Amino acid sequence: MQASDYDDVTTFLGEWGSFQKRIMLLLCISAIPNGLSLFSIVFLADTPAHHCAIPSNANISAEWINYSIPLEEDKGVMRYNKCTRYKLDVIQRLSDNRSVPGIDVNVTEIEQESCKDGWEYDKSIYVSTIVSEWDLVCSDAWKVPVITSTCFFGILAGSFISGQLSDRFGRKIVLFGTIGLHTLFTFILILSTSWFMFSALFFFVGMGGLNTFLIAFVLGAEILTPCLRTIYSTVGISIFFAIGYMLLPLAAFFIRDWRMLLIAINVPGVFYLPLWRLIPESPRWLLSQGRVEEAEAILRAAARKNRVTAPEVIFQPLQTENKTEKLSRHNVGDLVKSKNIRWITIMLSFVWIAVSIGYFALSLNSSNLHGNPFLNCFLSAAVEVPGIILSWPLLRSCSRRLCLFATLFLGGVLPLFTLLIPRDLKLVSIALEMMGKFGFSVAFTIVYPFTAELYPTVLRNTAVGTCSMAARLGSIAAPYFLYLGTYSKSLPYILMGGLCVLGGLLSLLLPETYGMPLPETLDHMQTIQRFKKTQNSNTLSGDTTAVENDSVF
Template identity: 55%
Template sequence: MEDYDEGIAFLGNWGRFQQTAFFLLCATAMPNGFNSLSIVFLGDSPAHHCLIPEGLNITEEWRKASIPTQEVNGETEYSRCRRYRLDLISNFSALGLSPSKDVNLSQVPLEGCSDGWTYSKEIYQSTIVTEFDLVCDNEWKQPFTTSVYFFGVLSGSFFSGQLSDRFGRKPILFVTMAIQTVFTFVQAFSPSWEVFSVLFFLVGLGQISNYVAAFVMGSEILTGTPRFIYGSLGICGSFALGYMMLPLFAYFCRDWRTLLVAMSVPSILYIPFWWFIQESPRWLLSQGRVEEAEAILRGAAKKNRVTAPEVIFPQTEGEQKQCKKEEFHGFLELLKTSNIRHITLILCLVWLTLNIGYFGLSLNTAKLHGNPYLNCFISACTEIPAYTATWLSLQYLPRRPCATISMLLGGGLLFFILLVPPGLTPLAISMEMIGKFFMASATSLVYSYTGELYPTGIRNTAVGICSMASRLASSIAPYFIHLGSYNKNLPYIVMGSLTIISGISALFLPESFGFPLPETMDQMPRIKRIKWQCLSSEQKNQEKKGRTHSGKTLVETWM
């Protein structure tokens, strides 16, 4: 709303009112950081094997030999889901036979872990995997638990915008913060995996709704440069800071129930924020509540020590705005023409791929070699420079090459990880973190890039559709990581391939840097295509730089 920005110009861009809104709203995003990826520690699967009952009368030698060994990714380890038949082991022990000399164990039948499992406590005291035995036949529940959370995020992204538009930014912000906090706390008392999953869905629903409400609220309250910094670095950086706190909480709280309590209790500190964060005056004006909007702005003028005009928003302007109706564009407009349809499909692929890579690499930190807490902290630290790089590139560099190069480098590094020798684990981890840097940077960049390509009437709908694709990606990302249980290289091959394909497809998107935002469908930039043109012999001689093949030259043209 250009008139709104002009109407509140007397406040300035960076007074005490704007500073309070900026830092408090950024602070509300920090719990999202350590909630969104808490499953990395809550649902990690420690080393385990079948339980051998203590009451079983066998020698210590036979007790150690009762679990078969197997080779996994080049390493020998105990079988996680099978053991030798204990009745036969008991008989061999009673007869005084030796497992290394007298019995060929390869001929002994195997059985399942009917007595449960023994879990390593070297790293964790307990996780939901050890608590509810989410292994072997129930191993599918591990990635599904993460998907349930992201299905909640998907649902929240669908409803939060509508609720915020109807009831206001401030109430939805605090209600969803309360939902996230309360259900995170209640999760600590889950008696079963089913109850935990239902509560996890509700936590995801509140998590994204809180983040979106804070993002929109800050974008509406702030103006000028602070608004740009808030949307590109402020709230994203606060999310990253919260993410960096997650391994710190998890390091000191090795039990999953204690970790949930520790994550939820600090949110009580946000209760006083209700009296310091004001409702969005822009939203109040859109609802015709002019007096309330002016009251907030007059209070802001006092905080900024400036004088407000007698009438901030003349009634005639309000009446004109109420009478003026915006042109409505539905979802089908994204499929109406070939140009907009191709742009939408490419962007959905880019959003989908980037979020698979981002969440896939984030969720994989606990499975890397070395200390999982340190790996997670390093993974979180890569996001701060990534968002800083995005902020700088949005100011000075074209969008298309930045997005393409980031995706190609991110995907390429995932392939190079496969070439690292087994003994150079630190190098492999470093390459994965650098790959995540490019993924996070491209993810942040493509959000602004998408909004710049679409006209005003359909911009929110287009960004919403792309956002839905990203939420779908986060829901299936756990299964990409689960591929590592079959072959440790599969997740990198699949995610790297998808990212490189998306990076190449982004080359066909139109450029938006330096161009004004389109206001109508006619002003929307045209997608860049490649077509074949038949050229004469003279034209072919003149086209020295073209690549010829069967009398045709490949030429890039704007369509």
């Protein structure tokens, strides 16, 4: 049964009844825990100001203690060196000899050594982070991007598994399974006793994290009526994600200990699990599995909620026949089976990688910007709201390909101009980064429905999950893009900008889905630009000119 048939059959429900309101609200709320937890590493693993510790039993006079650590320039300000100190035995000997630093002795001529007695951390911002607890600084600073990437590796694995599981076993059971997995392992994460243990557990937290958003996105797109899909897939679920993201710096501002912060951001997930009874399975998915009675039961319950009368027979036998394709017979291999689908998958995956690198790099960089880290993170979250709102009219009236190109170009190029801004104009640099984040927010909001529109129902969740898996490669790389900034400030921006512009150009080659109904089978998929001449009569673009105005997003 084609998308237009399904939408025609279910018109008796109406557009905006109690059933649609409840489903849309509940699925949107599921995005709040995602927004809270996804960027929590910004505060959990932030690096406080630090310098080498001087042990209390060192027998060094107070006058010499202030000169025991070299000074260095950091962003135009003189600060204590973070990783070295002057040799303590020399300092002790000079202190015993009553030498005066700067007068009797030139301290800069004393040989330096590493922080053998650990570090002292500034606690004016954080009581503790995983960095200060396990000394992930100096020679061990590489462990911080590894920890961040581990979470995204978990999301990568979860994207690969959850998409196929939800196409095979249903959207609902996998949705709540990923929420439960994320909630359970976040609580276990609090018990970590080392950075390695934290990383291992963080992998499983990632497996259940952002994948909840993906499954809820597909579930809502399949249950809601055509006019509501655009609202849900852009303004709806994305706004609630941004709300969760904005709540993160608020929670971190009041809770400065990393373990207590984890408890606070995990509470919404606990309260969401009991909503199992209120969210139904996708009738579209049930129909693709041949479970017609269950699909009709859900729609009849929806009709009662909306106070309308359902037809005696909702789906005619001919409408539910699917002799050639069933969801259980399809897997991720079908995404590269034919030449056309393979090229769509490859190009779309690169676009997702480009969007992901830009979005996550700028998001994770918020704590490194000048000024208050909590305010910067809040601005990084808040700037997504106008981007999400703008994406709604763009999806309703503009080409998907042109929108993706424009927003990727904007997000990749604008942050480059921060390299040209004088050091004393720090607010201008922050503004340019936020404008770049705005561009990536719009691009991310558009790429989700664009991907769902390109693939058929029998592969839609697998396709979105696989593209999200490709995006995770970008999010895994994002922390290392930032790490390259320790060697060259311009390198992360140049690499990110180049990838995003290339991704935008590739998006122009993808099929246009604006004004087209959702494809139900592989034969309904459109061809990309270079294969237009080879498309056969079974493709959707060859026989649906009459329904071009029946936009589904």
